[in-house]
Amino acid sequence: MQFTDEDLGAWVARQRWYAGKSHVPRFRILDVQPAPGATRYLLMDDAGAVPALYNVPLALVDAPSEGDAVVSRTADGYLIDAARHAAFAVGMLAEMGVDVGRVTGSRVLSGEQSNTSIVFEEDGHPTIILKLFRTLHHGENPDVTVQRALSDAGSPYVPRFLGSLDAEWPDSGRESGVARGTLGFAQDFLPGVKDGWAVALDAAGERRDFTDAARDLGTALAGVHAALGASLGTVDAGPEQVASTGLTWRRRLATAAAEVPAVADRLSAIDAVYQAALERPWPQLQRIHGDLHLGQVLAVQDGGWRVVDFEGEPLRPMPERAIPDLPPRD
Structure with missing residues (x-):
């Protein structure tokens, strides 16, 4: 051939x-x-x-x-x-x-x-x-790790996880000469769903109050965070973790300021808010969604929400997506 x-x-x-x-x-x-x-x-x-x-x-x-x-x-x-x-x-x-x-x-x-x-x-x-x-990527995809953990915990806020498949391939940069990662995974299909963005747009277009739907979404997200903390553990936010998070915030701020003049004009004020947050007591850190927006939540036919797509922020290196983070970020 x-x-x-x-x-x-x-x-x-x-x-x-x-x-x-x-x-x-x-x-x-x-x-x-x-x-x-x-x-x-x-x-x-x-x-x-x-x-x-x-x-x-x-x-x-x-x-x-x-x-x-x-x-x-x-x-x-x-x-x-x-x-x-x-x-x-x-x-x-x-x-x-x-x-x-x-x-x-x-x-x-x-x-x-x-x-x-x-x-x-x-x-x-x-x-x-x-x-x-x-x-x-080398290593299990976060979408699989998180979906499986939530499904095993019986969370009603994610589709039921059914299975995944891995493969190996040559990698000269590793001591073993081999990398291993996730090819894909399967879960229950949810019929008749609408993503949160579409639901919110419909409500705005029809001048409908979105308050109850938003409250239900907050309840679902709280349930996901509680299950993730219980299943995958939490860690104390020590000085190293807080400092590392602060560096990430400021790196993202610098990137945004270079691309958006309105952000650059407010650089000092934003940085002052960051500094104040870094100096306050912090809650425990845990696995989070990491890329949550209204397109990542689905309104199901019988009511309520399901959270999907736990791969994390696409521009972050895969190992960083598994680092425990602040739930309020979601």
Whole structure:
């Protein structure tokens, strides 16, 4: 099968989940691995300030079906994005330990930015959603760590966690020569939901009071924080932790001030508020969501809220996302 790094790289560079839009990519295939009904290509982009590793599973078919994303045509057939290939999607779900006996179909959600979400149906009804991570990192993805902990704790404020899947790949920067990280995970699909931003916009457009919905959302978030503290532990905010948090605040402030003149004009006043906060007694620190906004909460049909997408702040290095933080930040 004639297939090159350039074929794959050209396709990846056009995808919404490709994060290197600000530079000219320099791709190389780091590893090739077998996957259910497909082949997993791990593609390294060395051109950015920090190299990025992409998860690109491909399936070979004789002819593409409607809706398939064709990556390349070869002498053996067509290479398509395996996320849209049922054998791969269902096979990956089975590898996570999920019972797939009643699964009758799968489809990829549109509009994803950094990952690919696959919805599975049972007798025409969506019941499971699988998040396929497109950018891979060493270590368990925080989305898996946190969702599993909350689900195991019986939290009613998150979808039920069903399973996850890891892989290994070569990493010359590690003493072992191998890295290990999360390929994806599955959880219950919540039908008929609306994200919090849409709910808030509807309320504003109809001049409806959002107070009760906001109070319910606060209750859900408090429940998530309590469960995370109990499940993953808390730590005292000692001088080192407080100082480290202060450095993070000021680094972000400097970045914002460089981009927004109105922030730069208020630099001294903002810094004074930071200093006052750093000098006060602090609560205990714990795992938090880390990237919470109204698009990360879902209003469900029977009332109430579910919190999702616990990967943390996208621009923070993966190890930093697991550092205990202040719950009020969420």
